[in-house]
Structures are given as structure tokens and as C-alpha cells.
Amino acid sequence: MKARKKIQHPHKSIDRRDFMKWMAVGTSSIASLSVLSSCNSDKINTFFQDHFKELDEEELKEVLERLERQYKEQYNTDIEVSATPPIESVVFGYGLDLSKCIGCRKCVHACVKENNLSRNPEVQYIKVLEMEKDKGVDVLHSNPYYDPEQVPEEGHFYMPVQCQQCRNAPCVKVCPVKATWTEPDGIVVVDYNWCIGCRNCMAACPYGARKFNWADPYLPADEINTDTDYLGNRPKAKGVVEKCTFCIQRVRKGKYPACVEICPTGSRKFGNLLDEQSEIRTIMKNKRVFIFKEELNTQPRFYYFYGT
Amino acid sequence: MLNNKLSAYEMKNIPFCIIVCLLFVEFTGCKSDAEDIPDSIIEHIEGSDLMIDSSILIPVEAISMDYFPCSDCHSELEPNPLRRELIDMHDDIEFDHDSENRWCLACHNTFDRDSLVLAGGKLLGFNESYKLCGQCHGPKYRDWKLGIHGKRTGEWNGNKQYLLCVHCHNPHSPKFKGMQPLPAPREPEHIFIDSIYESQEKDSTSP
Numbered sequence: 217m218k219a220r221k222k223i224q225h226p227h228k229s230i231d232r233r234d235f236m237k238w239m240a241v242g243t244s245s246i247a248s249l250s251v252l253s254s255c256n257s258d259k260i261n262t263f264f265q266d267h268f269k270e271l272d273e274e275e276l277k278e279v280l281e282r283l284e285r286q287y288k289e290q291y292n293t294d295i296e297v298s299a300t301p302p303i304e305s306v307v308f309g310y311g312l313d314l315s316k317c318i319g320c321r322k323c324v325h326a327c328v329k330e331n332n333l334s335r336n337p338e339v340q341y342i343k344v345l346e347m348e349k350d351k352g353v354d355v356l357h358s359n360p361y362y363d364p365e366q367v368p369e370e371g372h373f374y375m376p377v378q379c380q381q382c383r384n385a386p387c388v389k390v391c392p393v394k395a396t397w398t399e400p401d402g403i404v405v406v407d408y409n410w411c412i413g414c415r416n417c418m419a420a421c422p423y424g425a426r427k428f429n430w431a432d433p434y435l436p437a438d439e440i441n442t443d444t445d446y447l448g449n450r451p452k453a454k455g456v457v458e459k460c461t462f463c464i465q466r467v468r469k470g471k472y473p474a475c476v477e478i479c480p481t482g483s484r485k486f487g488n489l490l491d492e493q494s495e496i497r498t499i500m501k502n503k504r505v506f507i508f509k510e511e512l513n514t515q516p517r518f519y520y521f522y523g524t
Numbered sequence: 525m526l527n528n529k530l531s532a533y534e535m536k537n538i539p540f541c542i543i544v545c546l547l548f549v550e551f552t553g554c555k556s557d558a559e560d561i562p563d564s565i566i567e568h569i570e571g572s573d574l575m576i577d578s579s580i581l582i583p584v585e586a587i588s589m590d591y592f593p594c595s596d597c598h599s600e601l602e603p604n605p606l607r608r609e610l611i612d613m614h615d616d617i618e619f620d621h622d623s624e625n626r627w628c629l630a631c632h633n634t635f636d637r638d639s640l641v642l643a644g645g646k647l648l649g650f651n652e653s654y655k656l657c658g659q660c661h662g663p664k665y666r667d668w669k670l671g672i673h674g675k676r677t678g679e680w681n682g683n684k685q686y687l688l689c690v691h692c693h694n695p696h697s698p699k700f701k702g703m704q705p706l707p708a709p710r711e712p713e714h715i716f717i718d719s720i721y722e723s724q725e726k727d728s729t730s731p
Contacts, residue, residue, distance in 0.1 A: 303681075306681075318703070319705060320706065321707070324709075338709060338710050340709055361709065362708065363705065366702040366703065367702055367705045470679040470682050471680070472679070472680050479675065480703070482676075482687070482692070485672070486680050487680050491681075494680075495671035495676070498672060502667075503672065
């Protein structure tokens with residue numbers, strides 16, 4: 217330890233370092249007092265919670281139970297938070313038939329409901345782009361705010377865009393705290409308790425698929441989907457980024473994602489990319505398939521196709 | 525002197541302590557608001573009354589039929605195979621399905637109205653209507669069987685429910701009908717933080 221030479225101002229009895237030090241001690245003691253008086257152990261444990269991938273079985277169980285307690289307090293509803301592991305030999309893939317989508321936005325709103333997304337400010341994982349048939353897939357001239365009496369409109373087609381679950385995901389690469397990663401079944405997930413809300417991933421994602429909770433999410437208690445997953449549709453907090461997970465809470469239990477279930481035209485297809493007999497593989501083999509923004513080398517697991 | 529005892533390392537840690545403490549204070553400030561509210565906009569598809577056994581499709585009810593069984597009336601009527609425009613009954617059916625070349629008895633069986641009939645004369649139940657559609661729409665029928673065309677619900681790796689052709693396409697007028705889109709997302713210039721809190725206060729005060 218190197219001794220520090222003390223230079224004291226002749227007119228003052230306390231130097232800058234002393235001042236800083238005492239101020240720090242003072243602040244911390246006031247802060248700790250207020251913390252101890254107003255905080256319960258759940259809040260402290262939330263603060264000190266480890267990264268999802270570093271939790272062992274026991275810790276994970278505690279975390280899930282704590283979240284359930286906190287949601288119960290917040291929404292006065294029994295919300296079940298699970299953490300279903302990925303199924304072996306499964307990599308999820310998604311197909312969307314551009315020749316059939318009519319732009320009705322049923323998927324958008326089914327997704328909001330299934331995934332407990334904030335109603336206000338609005339958070340939506342799916343954005344349906346209206347495009348002109350003459351121009352083809354042209355994002356610059358697309359319109360997500362169309363609102364005619366009836367869809368589809370003459371001369372237009374509709375392209376829903378959501379997380380493409382890239383194999384070479386730019387969002388995962390840029391996260392400074394590794395709060396987002398690719399699961400073995402190909403789903404890019406976020407640890408919503410680890411995310412620091414820096415929004416680097418939003419800047420990196422070329423599909424605009426990540427959404428930020430700019431304010432406290434507003435979620436009506438009677439519209440909550442109580443079957444949730446830690447990495448999926450559990451209610452989020454202000455200041456974290458969230459994204460489509462192919463409805464991880466559904467697909468890991470064998471169900472189709474909510475958007476697939478609701479689509480009135482059957483434009484949305486879903487299945488296991490490693491299973492040759494799956495619908496998605498059949499489509500890839502037999503139809504004209506393309507991936508969005510191929511030139512960026514993001515290698516999505518989300519395939520657009522023309523079923524006609 | 526106390527500050528002489530503090531190492532450079534400890535001094536560096538002081539701002540960190542302050543930040544941690546401030547974070548704690550900030551953290552405990554979070555509120556919980558449990559509120560109830562708006563109307564649900566989501567409709568749920570109720571098509572799960574179809575059962576699928578691997579490759580065999582057994583729809584329990586193909587389409588809701590106000591008139592079924594047809595034989596209730598038709599058993600007492602003399603079949604008239606002459607192509608004509610219907611006037612007394614079924615005139616509410618809008619027929620726009622190659623109407624130039626086809627009419628009712630191209631699909632409905634002349635002598636047993638509870639059945640459909642294939643071009644080769646084979647009778648079909650209404651729950652097998654997809655085979656009838658497949659007579660003309662071969663590639664679509666093939667795609668439907670593969671799961672490319674049409675809609676499946678249920679489990680991606682297990683039991684699936686198929687919708688039949690006639691669930692989405694009215695067989696008399698098969699072009700898929702348009703619909704009103706659900707609400708558009710809010711445009712960025714119409715998002716105001718104030719309005720967010722106002723609406724939430726309004727909601728929380730309502731019973």
C-alpha cells in the first residue's frame with residue numbers, strides 16, 4: 217500500500233477526499249437504512265439474482281417462486297412461471313405464405329394477448345407491412361399503419377415481420393451483458409432480469425423485431441395469460457427489451473405459436489427443421505422460399521414463401 | 525488520520541457504493557398497480573372439434589348446415605335433374621363457382637341429397653367434401669394434405685386439427701372473403717407519455 221501524501225489547504229480543516237469519503241459514508245448509511253426499512257427480501261434477491269444460464273436447479277426454482285410471488289402482489293392474479301427446457305433434436309422453423317396473408321392483424325393482437333405485452337405504451341412483436349404488388353417486397357415504401365374498411369386491398373400484399381430467430385443473430389453479438397442468447401432449439405431469448413436496457417440489440421436488429429418498454433407496461437389484470445415462461449411471456453418491467461420467442465411457453469410444450477393458431481388464412485406454418493416430414497421442411501422443399509434481407513447474412517429461421 | 529488508512533482501491537470503490545445505494549433507493553420505489561380493464565379484441569378459433577388420426581382425417585362436423593339432413597325435404601320431392609335457376613328454395617345461395625359450366629347437381633347427388641357425388645359416381649359424405657374439391661383442384665389438394673395449403677391447429681409434433689376446404693371457402697362462392705383489419709399500431713407521433721399515465725389513472729379509478 218502506497219502512502220498518500222496529504223496536502224492540506226491552510227484555511228480548511230477538511231480536504232476534498234475527506235469530504236467525498238464522509239459524504240459517501242453518510243449517503244450509503246442513509247440509503248441502506250431506507251432500503252432496509254422499505255425493502256423485502258424478494259427485492260434484494262431480485263437485485264442479486266444471477267444470469268439465467270448460471271442458475272442451478274435449486275436457484276432457478278427459487279427465482280420462479282419469487283417471480284410468482286411478485287406477480288401475485290403486482291397483478292393480484294396467480295401467474296404460473298415455468299422454465300421449460302428445450303426439446304432434444306428440435307430446431308424450430310417458421311414459414312409465412314405471402315400469397316395468402318390478407319393483413320387482418322389477427323396475429324398481432326393474438327400475440328399481444330398470449331405474450332402479456334404492454335397495451336399502453338403499445339408493445340407489439342409483429343408488424344404487418346402493407347406493400348404494393350407493383351413494387352414487390354420494398355420496405356421503404358411499405359405502410360404498417362394501413363386501416364381500410366376491408367383487407368386485402370386491391371393491388372396490395374401484406375408482409376408480417378417479427379423476430380426472424382437468426383442463426384447469425386446481430387442482436388446477440390452486440391449485447392454487452394450477454395442478456396440475450398440463442399437456445400439449443402434455435403429460439404433467441406432474453407433474460408429480462410439481466411437486460412440493462414441499453415438497446416444496442418434494437419439498433420443491431422435489421423428487422424425491428426425488438427421492442428423496448430419505455431414506460432411501466434400496462435397490462436390489465438383480467439387479460440393476463442397466467443401460463444408463462446421465464447424466457448417467454450411473463451410480464452415485463454419498464455426498461456427492458458423484449459421480443460418474439462415463437463411463443464416459447466407454447467412450442468416447448470408441443471403447441472403451435474399463438475399467431476399460427478389464430479391466422480384465418482393458414483398463412484403461418486411452424487415446425488421442426490430437423491424433421492424431414494414437418495410442414496416447414498415440406499414447404500422448403502416444394503415451394504418458392506425466400507428469407508428477408510438475405511444480403512445481411514443473418515441466416516433467419518423464418519422463411520417467407522409463395523404457396524401458389 | 526482515517527483517510528490515510530484508506531487504500532486507493534477502497535477510495536475507488538466509494539463511488540460504486542454510492543451507485544449501489546442509489547440503485548437500491550431507486551429500486552424500492554417501484555410500484556405495483558393491479559388493474560382490470562378493456563374489452564378483449566381477440567377472437568378464438570373454435571375448430572377443435574375435428575379429429576385427426578395420423579394421415580386419416582375425420583372431421584366431426586364439416587360445416588354448419590341449417591338444412592341438414594337434406595332428405596327431410598328431398599325424400600318427398602321428385603328429383604329434377606334439369607339444369608335451371610332455383611326460385612322457390614335455396615335462392616339465397618350465391619353461386620359463383622364456375623357457374624357457367626356447373627350447377628347444384630355437379631356436386632350434390634341427384635337421388636340421395638344427404639350425399640355428395642364424385643364425377644365418377646361415387647357417393648361421399650359431407651365430411652369428406654375435400655375429396656370432391658380435389659377432383660378439380662389437384663395441386664391445392666396435394667398441398668393441403670402436406671400441410672402447405674390450409675390451416676392446422678393443435679400440436680406441431682402431435683395431434684393436429686385440420687380445417688377442411690369448406691371451413692374457409694364457401695363451396696358455392698369459394699373466393700376467400702376479405703375482412704376488417706384489427707386496429708393499426710399507434711404512429712410514433714401519437715404516442716405521448718402523458719397520455720399513457722392519464723389512461724392508466726382513468727382505468728384504475730373505474731370500478
